[in-house]
Amino acid sequence: MSELRKDPLYDRWVIISMERGKRPGSLALRKVPETCPFCPGNEALTPPEITADREPGTNPNERGWMVRVFPNRFPALMVEGDLKREKPGLFERMRGIGAHEVVVETPEHNLPLEKLSEDQIQRVMRVYRDRIEDLHRDIRLKYVLVFKNWGDQAGASLVHSHSQIIATPIIPTNLKEELDSSLRYFRSHGTCICCDIISQDMKSGERIVHENQHFIARTAFASAFPFQVDIFPKAHSCSFTNISEEEISSFGHILQTILKKLNRVADTPPYNYVIHTAPNLAPREELWHTIEKDFHWHLELIPRLTRIAGFEWGTGFYINPVSPEEAAQQLREAVP
Amino acid sequence: MSELRKDPLYDRWVIISMERGKRPGSLALRKVPETCPFCPGNEALTPPEITADREPGTNPNERGWMVRVFPNRFPALMVEGDLKREKPGLFERMRGIGAHEVVVETPEHNLPLEKLSEDQIQRVMRVYRDRIEDLHRDIRLKYVLVFKNWGDQAGASLVHSHSQIIATPIIPTNLKEELDSSLRYFRSHGTCICCDIISQDMKSGERIVHENQHFIARTAFASAFPFQVDIFPKAHSCSFTNISEEEISSFGHILQTILKKLNRVADTPPYNYVIHTAPNLAPREELWHTIEKDFHWHLELIPRLTRIAGFEWGTGFYINPVSPEEAAQQLREAVP
Numbered sequence: 001m002s003e004l005r006k007d008p009l010y011d012r013w014v015i016i017s018m019e020r021g022k023r024p025g026s027l028a029l030r031k032v033p034e035t036c037p038f039c040p041g042n043e044a045l046t047p048p049e050i051t052a053d054r055e056p057g058t059n060p061n062e063r064g065w066m067v068r069v070f071p072n073r074f075p076a077l078m079v080e081g082d083l084k085r086e087k088p089g090l091f092e093r094m095r096g097i098g099a100h101e102v103v104v105e106t107p108e109h110n111l112p113l114e115k116l117s118e119d120q121i122q123r124v125m126r127v128y129r130d131r132i133e134d135l136h137r138d139i140r141l142k143y144v145l146v147f148k149n150w151g152d153q154a155g156a157s158l159v160h161s162h163s164q165i166i167a168t169p170i171i172p173t174n175l176k177e178e179l180d181s182s183l184r185y186f187r188s189h190g191t192c193i194c195c196d197i198i199s200q201d202m203k204s205g206e207r208i209v210h211e212n213q214h215f216i217a218r219t220a221f222a223s224a225f226p227f228q229v230d231i232f233p234k235a236h237s238c239s240f241t242n243i244s245e246e247e248i249s250s251f252g253h254i255l256q257t258i259l260k261k262l263n264r265v266a267d268t269p270p271y272n273y274v275i276h277t278a279p280n281l282a283p284r285e286e287l288w289h290t291i292e293k294d295f296h297w298h299l300e301l302i303p304r305l306t307r308i309a310g311f312e313w314g315t316g317f318y319i320n321p322v323s324p325e326e327a328a329q330q331l332r333e334a335v336p
Numbered sequence: 337m338s339e340l341r342k343d344p345l346y347d348r349w350v351i352i353s354m355e356r357g358k359r360p361g362s363l364a365l366r367k368v369p370e371t372c373p374f375c376p377g378n379e380a381l382t383p384p385e386i387t388a389d390r391e392p393g394t395n396p397n398e399r400g401w402m403v404r405v406f407p408n409r410f411p412a413l414m415v416e417g418d419l420k421r422e423k424p425g426l427f428e429r430m431r432g433i434g435a436h437e438v439v440v441e442t443p444e445h446n447l448p449l450e451k452l453s454e455d456q457i458q459r460v461m462r463v464y465r466d467r468i469e470d471l472h473r474d475i476r477l478k479y480v481l482v483f484k485n486w487g488d489q490a491g492a493s494l495v496h497s498h499s500q501i502i503a504t505p506i507i508p509t510n511l512k513e514e515l516d517s518s519l520r521y522f523r524s525h526g527t528c529i530c531c532d533i534i535s536q537d538m539k540s541g542e543r544i545v546h547e548n549q550h551f552i553a554r555t556a557f558a559s560a561f562p563f564q565v566d567i568f569p570k571a572h573s574c575s576f577t578n579i580s581e582e583e584i585s586s587f588g589h590i591l592q593t594i595l596k597k598l599n600r601v602a603d604t605p606p607y608n609y610v611i612h613t614a615p616n617l618a619p620r621e622e623l624w625h626t627i628e629k630d631f632h633w634h635l636e637l638i639p640r641l642t643r644i645a646g647f648e649w650g651t652g653f654y655i656n657p658v659s660p661e662e663a664a665q666q667l668r669e670a671v672p
Contacts, residue, residue, distance in 0.1 A: 003659075005558035008529055009517050010510070014558045015655040018662075076655045089536045090529075091557045145651060166653075173652030174346070181345050193344055193426075200425045221427045222341035222350045274651055315481060315610055316509030317502075319351040319412045326354075 002076060002096030004170060012173045015096060017076045037073075038104045038160035040065070047071045050101060051130070053123045066120065067127045068104045069165075075100035076166060083140060083169055099135055099167040103127055109160050113150070114259035116161075121252035124163070125243070131165050132277065133241050139283040141167040143175060146240070146277075151270025154304045171279055178276060179295060183287065186294035194296030195236050197221075207324050209331045210257055214250035217258050219324035219331075226306060226322035227266060229258050229331065231299045238295040240277040255299070260336030262303055269303040276300060338412060338432030340506060348509045351432060353412045373409075374440045374496035376401070383407045386437060387466070389459045402456065403463045404440045405501075411436035412502060419476060419505055433476055435503040439463055445496050449486070450595035452497075457588035460499070461579070467501050468613065469577050475619040477503040479511060482576070482613075487606025490640045507615055514612060515631060519623065522630035530632030531572055533557075543660050545667045546593055550586035553594050555660035555667075562642060562658035563602055565594050565667065567635045574631040576613040591635070596672030598639055605639040612636060 002017040037045035043061045049070045058064025077098030085094040105124045106116055113121070132144045148163040149155040156162075171179065185193035201207050201218050209217040209229055217231045231254055233247065243251065262269065277297040281288060312318050338353040373381035376399045385396050385406045394400025413434030421430040441460045442452055449457070468480045484499040485491040492498075507515065521529035537543050537554050545553040545565055553567045567590055569583060579587065598605065613633040617624060648654050 007533075007556055007558035008521060009514055009533070009556075010558070011513060011517065012558075012560075012652060012654075014560050015653075016558075016659050017655055017657050018659055090533055145653070147651075168653075175651060175653075177347060177652075178345055181347065185344065197343075197345070197426055220343055220345075222343035222346070222348075222352070224348075224350050315483075315511060316348060316513075317351075317481070317504075318348075319353055321353050323352050323354055 001078070001081075004094045004096055004168075006092040008090050013168075013170045015076050015168075017096070032157060036109055036158065036160050038068075038102075038158060038162060039109050040107045043068075046102070047073060051127070051134075053127060063107075065104075065107065067106070067123045069101055069127060069131060072100040072102050072164065077168065079138075094169065097140055097169055099138075099141065099165065101131065101165040103131070103163040103165065105161045105163060111161060112259075113148070113161050114256045114263070116256070118249070118252065121256060122248050125248045125252055128163070128165075128275065129241055129243055129248075132239075135165070135167040136241070136280045136282055138167070139280070140169055141280055142283065143168050143171045143279045144277070145172060145175075146275040148271075148273050150272070151304065154270035154272050156270075175276060175279070179279070179288075179291070182294045182296070183290065186290055192236055192294060192296050194232060194298065198232055198234070207328045209261070209328050210254060212250050212254050212257075214247045215254040217254055219328045221324060223320055223324045223327070224318035225302050226320055227262065227269075227303045227327045227331065228324075229262070229301045231255065231258065231301070232296060233298075236293075236296055238278040238292050238297060240275055240297050257336055258301060258331070261331045261334040262301075264334040264336060265330050266303055266305060269305055271301060271303045273299055273301040337414070337417075340430050340432055340504075342428040344426050349504075349506045351412050351504075353432065368493060372445055372494065372496050374404075374438075374494060374498060375445050376443045379404075382438070383409060387463070387470075389463060401440075401443065403442070403459045405437055405463060405467060408436040408438050408500065413504065415474075430505060433505050435471055435474075435477065435501065437467065437501040439467070439499040439501065441497045441499060447497060448595075449484070449497050450592045450599070452592070454585070454588065457592060458584050461584045461588055464499070464501075464611065465577055465579055465584075468575075471501070471503045472577070472616045472618055474503070475616070476505055477616055478619065479504050479507045479615045480613070481508060481511075482611040484607075484609050486608070487640065490606035490608050492606075511612060511615070515615070515624075515627070518630045518632070519626065522626055528572055528630055528632050530568060530634065534568055534570070543664045545597070545664050546590060548586050548590050548593075550583045551590040553590055555664045557660060559656055559660045559663070560654035561638050562656055563598065563605075563639045563663045563667065564660075565598070565637045567591065567594065567637070568632060569634075572629075572632055574614040574628050574633060576611055576633050593672055594637060594667070597667045597670040598637075600670040600672060601666045602639055602641060605641055607637060607639045609635055609637040 004013045005016055006013050040063045047070050049060050049068055051069045052065040053067040054065040077096045077100050079099055083094045083097050128146050135141055135144045144167045146165050182193050207218045215231055216234055217229050278291055278295055340349045341352055342349050379397045383406050385404055387405045388401040389403040390401040413432045413436050415435055419430045419433050464482050471477055471480045480503045482501050518529050543555045551567055553565050614627055614631050
């Protein structure tokens, strides 16, 4: 059983996962199975599926799926049990309650996300939306984090294209900061901070990478990482769960375009993306009564181009060697 | 000229360093010079030295030094000029004023820090102390960050053992959080948060790694990284600049011991360490009038054992696969 712990010196929760590798050697060297457990026909190699987008008439845990979701085999958090929040001395801890799921994005072993068909990427986005909605039914879970690690250097231990979902009983630090900033800004300006930033960015244009009917992709004025790109819906919306069918098509398209541009500019780099969406509003917390108006969901895409993240881990202090305007220009001009 | 920038969505400053590599290719592939610029005899290959601990009668920028300090050849920040703080629209920016220095810890090319003689490690620690003191004379500089990247994976582009110093006109995020937590705790308890944590940790003993006369090394209850170790002075002190000659000897000794234990347990891993010390108190800010009592300096040592830092970057949400108690036990039992 894993634990969530908090130190009084830092206002952040850490998952201490006892289930995972214990010896330092096993941390660096993860065994990659010879048979891909994400390929059709190998469904028995994964935990039983939670859901799948499959051809009519096919059975769970068999071939016939287009997108498949199952619990992580080495979960950082688990669904069973209660939180048992405790305060030993100066510390705080609770049991590692939550969910940790894998979303296999395609039956094809070697197909990266940006090469999925239009239909297929939309299926993946629908699965993201439906999983967030489903996990929000559990009011112990405050946040559902949808993310993707692509490439060994970005933390993906298997090559078959997949995303992950972690649902937690706490709000992850950076998300909490964004929620707090958005709320503060709304209270003093009466408008959404991201809507105002986007409108300012669109006027200058220098950090805009690409736009289509419903979405805009840009580099942030204070990007912490080179070639980091954020994708925002143009129409204000606090949650990915509100995405319409039309927006799903538009979102899939812009995400694939940005990845293709990035491949062109940065030679197919490893990357991570994270969807920043509203927390679970079911266990309604008072702070969030304006969240529909103050928070603006978006996707953050971080290519893994630098290794300088050493002391950044310890200080929260980032050095970005490429100006966001330069990065935007290179990406804007790249022909996918 | 680099810039410091802040986004209203995150309360953190980022250095946007235009001086450094611009093309994605040059970010990943850093050219390592064939001749080591840190070796004696090659002093002309570095910028002119700022200071050095050298044999009497030898000249600056020649052989004869034991520890040598000079500006980073590719500085993230530079000393000349004024800050020119501006607020373009919703954003904030200032010029990249500060200092970025390199401390070469030994004339010997292949000697890692933990193998330096007792005298030599003390020389390095004295140089750290003196550089912090000297940089504090510039009241534009709010914080002096002393850190070390060891090993390619930890961001060290050169193998010859060295540390770095970055002095900034802002307080790095994690340090600011620590300062804030320490102040808050002091206001409500009247005691130093770290003194109280250390005393609680010493009672249980389960996270203690090592101690000597003046220092204690332990894993934090909510360590974000496997085998992360913090070293605290036992006697309360807010700043590394207050370290006594006797404590310097004790500190050098415990730092080398911990590194040797880590090498034993984790097979000589790459690592980063950062000294968390009080900010520059010369431009005296009101918030810090209790800082001598509320803040406790320490060193944080982070071995680079996992690659899972992908989405952690985007979320501030950490999964540590080794419990701090397990890590402490393995390190405690390791014979250097």
